[in-house]
Amino acid sequence: MPLPKAELHLHIEGTLEPELAFALAERNAVRLPYADAEDLRKAYLFSDLQSFLDLYYGLMAVLRTAEDFTELADAYLARAAAQGVRHAEIFFDPQAHTARDVPIGTVVEGLAHALDRGEERHGVSTQLIMCFLRDQPAESAMATLDAAKPYLHHISGVGLDSAEVGHPPAKFREVYAAAESLGLRKVAHAGEEGPPAYIAEALDVLGVERIDHGLRAMEDPDLVDRLVRRQIPLTLCPLSNVRLRAVDTLEDHPLRAMMDAGLLVTVNSDDPAYFGGYVGDTFHAVREALSLSHDQLRTLARNSFQAAFLDHDEPRRERYLAEVESYTFD
Ligand SMILES: Nc1ncnc2[nH]cnc12
Numbered sequence: 092m093p094l095p096k097a098e099l100h101l102h103i104e105g106t107l108e109p110e111l112a113f114a115l116a117e118r119n120a121v122r123l124p125y126a127d128a129e130d131l132r133k134a135y136l137f138s139d140l141q142s143f144l145d146l147y148y149g150l151m152a153v154l155r156t157a158e159d160f161t162e163l164a165d166a167y168l169a170r171a172a173a174q175g176v177r178h179a180e181i182f183f184d185p186q187a188h189t190a191r192d193v194p195i196g197t198v199v200e201g202l203a204h205a206l207d208r209g210e211e212r213h214g215v216s217t218q219l220i221m222c223f224l225r226d227q228p229a230e231s232a233m234a235t236l237d238a239a240k241p242y243l244h245h246i247s248g249v250g251l252d253s254a255e256v257g258h259p260p261a262k263f264r265e266v267y268a269a270a271e272s273l274g275l276r277k278v279a280h281a282g283e284e285g286p287p288a289y290i291a292e293a294l295d296v297l298g299v300e301r302i303d304h305g306l307r308a309m310e311d312p313d314l315v316d317r318l319v320r321r322q323i324p325l326t327l328c329p330l331s332n333v334r335l336r337a338v339d340t341l342e343d344h345p346l347r348a349m350m351d352a353g354l355l356v357t358v359n360s361d362d363p364a365y366f367g368g369y370v371g372d373t374f375h376a377v378r379e380a381l382s383l384s385h386d387q388l389r390t391l392a393r394n395s396f397q398a399a400f401l402d403h404d405e406p407r408r409e410r411y412l413a414e415v416e417s418y419t420f421d
């Protein structure tokens with residue numbers, strides 16, 4: 092039995108496996124510039140975040156109907172459950188779909204159809220976090236927030252993703268203030284490729300509760316101090332960092348050093364269809380590469396539930412945490 096865990100950094104579009112992409116392409120009469128799934132997989136050699144994003148946004152062309160989004164989310168939940176995920180807080184990129192004339196309602200209702208059944212079908216509780224594309228204008232993010240208003244009963248928070256460098260968090264000050272006044276939780280990608288100053292800015296200007304990635308925090312000891320004191324969760328994605336060349340090898344990943352520094356870190360898969368593994372695979376890989384002890388793996392699992400947006404259901408969090416504490420490694 093796998094270690095119970097929460098996944099807090101997962102882009103649902105990043106779970107689009109090549110086989111499903113080809114099945115949807117056929118169903119929706121979309122032509123892909125690859126011969127087959129194997130040929131597509133061979134293209135997954137990235138030099139940085141942008142080289143990945145180009146392929147990632149391109150492949151989304153196959154996602155057209157609510158059923159497509161339902162199928163995508165249900166496939167993720169099945170895979171995640173098999174790897175011990177008990178709770179998932181799932182990102183989606185509405186602007187990547189509305190730009191292709193797929194309405195936001197189609198996306199949200201399609202995803203929600205699968206997520207609402209996640210517990211019953213897969214034993215996974217879920218939340219949905221709507222991400223703004225930071226390389227698009229702030230006005231587009233505000234319009235997206237406005238368009239999401241009829242669907243907010245399905246959405247628990249907002250996030251910020253896409254190309255980081257040159258798009259500091261402060262660009263989205265007003266959007267985050269508006270999201271907060273709508274009662275939404277707030278997270279943002281920061282310090283993946285961008286500097287540690289973006290992490291501080293996401294905290295200070297946007298008021299985020301978690302930092303997605305936060306990989307480069309270790310370059311600024313004062314920032315580390317602050318993150319440790321406030322126990323701000325960092326949702327690390329080690330396999331993503333290797334594939335997008337933010338670190339050279341998994342052995343070089345600062346995860347262990349970050350834990351030793353007292354940071355509240357979690358381990359996540361980011362875009363598992365592209366980066367070589369789902370979250371259970373990621374736990375295995377970091378355990379091997381960084382020689383993590385059972386205690387450290389248990390801490391990572393505990394952290395994931397502590398960092399989850401489960402404040403409205405503390406008994407559930409306690410149940411999940413009890414599963415972590417009673418887990419026996421074989
Ligand atoms: N790792 C990542 N960084 C920024 N935006 C993303 N969108 C999907 N994956 C992402």
Ligand SMILES: [Zn+2]
Nearest residue numbers: 102252280361
């Ligand atoms: Zn991400």
